[in-house]
Amino acid sequence: MPEEEAGADDAARARVEALGQRISAALGRVVRTVRTAPVGDGDRAEEIRELERQLKRERELAEELRQWAERLKHRLRRMSRRYEVRLKRLADRIEAQSEEIRRLRESNRTLTEELAALREAAAGAAVDAERINRAMETEIRAMQAARASEIAEIDHLMAELRPLIEGKAGATEAAPGVAGEAQDG
Numbered sequence: 001m002p003e004e005e006a007g008a009d010d011a012a013r014a015r016v017e018a019l020g021q022r023i024s025a026a027l028g029r030v031v032r033t034v035r036t037a038p039v040g041d042g043d044r045a046e047e048i049r050e051l052e053r054q055l056k057r058e059r060e061l062a063e064e065l066r067q068w069a070e071r072l073k074h075r076l077r078r079m080s081r082r083y084e085v086r087l088k089r090l091a092d093r094i095e096a097q098s099e100e101i102r103r104l105r106e107s108n109r110t111l112t113e114e115l116a117a118l119r120e121a122a123a124g125a126a127v128d129a130e131r132i133n134r135a136m137e138t139e140i141r142a143m144q145a146a147r148a149s150e151i152a153e154i155d156h157l158m159a160e161l162r163p164l165i166e167g168k169a170g171a172t173e174a175a176p177g178v179a180g181e182a183q184d185g
Contacts, residue, residue: 009076016069023058023065030055093156100149107142114138 030051114135121128 009072012072016065019061019065023062026054026058089159090156093152093159097149097152097156100145100152104142104145104149107138107145111135111138111142 033047033051114131118131118135121131
């Protein structure tokens with residue numbers, strides 16, 4: 001998802017740059033035309049008025065683009081903050097899961113030791129009720145640790161799915177004038 005948003009942002013920047021270049025070129029044409037137009041020439045006067053209208057339109061478009069770029073910049077800042085918060089939560093979850101995994105490994109190690117001792121006692125035909133009890137308690141702790149680890153993983157998955165389920169995916173805002181301007185080429 002972040003890659004798609006980054007791609008959309010890159011595409012938007014490219015459109016803004018292309019429109020900026022077109023505006024600069026149009027302004028350059030207007031300036032050249034105004035400088036070369038003789039004063040009082042009726043044919044050129046209409047051309048100058050048309051160029052002034054185009055210049056006004058390009059300035060309005062430039063202002064819309066500036067405002068759009070500012071909104072995009074604010075949106076990117078908000079997204080960045082959201083991702084920082086999300087990254088912190090993920091780091092906390094990973095730390096919690098790591099602790100659960102450590103407990104699970106310790107319980108499994110203890111369980112393995114207890115079962116080995118129980119097998120030795122059973123092989124010698126001397127069944128020790130206390131040893132069987134310890135092995136059962138160790139097995140219960142191992143199962144509890146495994147369950148806690150699974151719960152932590154499920155919590156992590158639910159936290160990742162919750163925004164998708166609630167429909168919090170934002171729509172990309174279109175740049176003003178981009179659709180028509182990009183086609184005018």
